[in-house]
Amino acid sequence: RKEVEQDPGPFNVPEGATVAFNCTYSNSASQSFFWYRQDCRKEPKLLMSVYSSGNEDGRFTAQLNRASQYISLLIRDSKLSDSATYLCVVNMGAAGGTSYGKLTFGQGTILTVHP
C-alpha cells in the first residue's frame, strides 16, 4: 500500500463546478497534512494546511479524519486558474524523530477546468 494515495484523475470540470479530491495515508502516527498545487513544470505551492477541525480558505475546504486516515479537499465555484495538479502531502515525523520534516507526496490529482 502506498504511504499516501490519491485518485490521479484526471478530473475535467466546467467553470463553476464543485469538485472533491480524496486522499488516504497509511501511517497513523503522521503529524501534519497539507494540500499543495503544482502547475506544469513548476515547484509545488502550498494551498492550505489541513486540520482535524476542518478549515476553509475562500472556495477551498479541507477536512482531515484521523480515525479513517483520510484527507479531502473541496473546491467550489471552480475557476479556469484552478487547473493544476493537486498534491496531498503528509508529514509523518514527530519532533525529534528521524523523519521530522520529511514530506511524503501523493501521486497528485490532475484537475482541468474548462470554459
Place this chain on the structure above:
Amino acid sequence: GAVVSQHPSRVICKSGTSVKIECRSLDFQATTMFWYRQFPKKSLMLMATSNEGSKATYEQGVEKDKFLINHASLTLSTLTVTSAHPEDSSFYICSAPGPQGGDQPQHFGDGTRLSIL
C-alpha cells in the same frame, strides 16, 4: 515570508558531466533541507535529508556516491549529480522547513530541470 532560492533553474549538459545544484534559505536559517526528484507525470520523491554539520541521510535506493550532498552552512545545501547520465534527467527540487519548525508547511525552491544528453 521565508524564501528558498534554488539555482540553476535549468541545466542541459553532456553525459558524464557532474552538475551542482544550490539551495539557499534567503532570510532564515535551515539546519535541515530536503532534496526531491520528480520524473514526468510522477510525484515528488524524497531523495535525501541534508543536515548542516553532519552527513546527509539518504532514502532507500538513492546512491549517496552518485548524489553528493553538502550542507555547507545554515543557509546553503548543494546537491551534486556526479557523472550524470540520461536516466538522471529529472526535475530536482529542494525544500526547507520554515523558522516555525518541521511540522509546518515547507518552503520549496523553484526547482532545477536537468537534462542529460
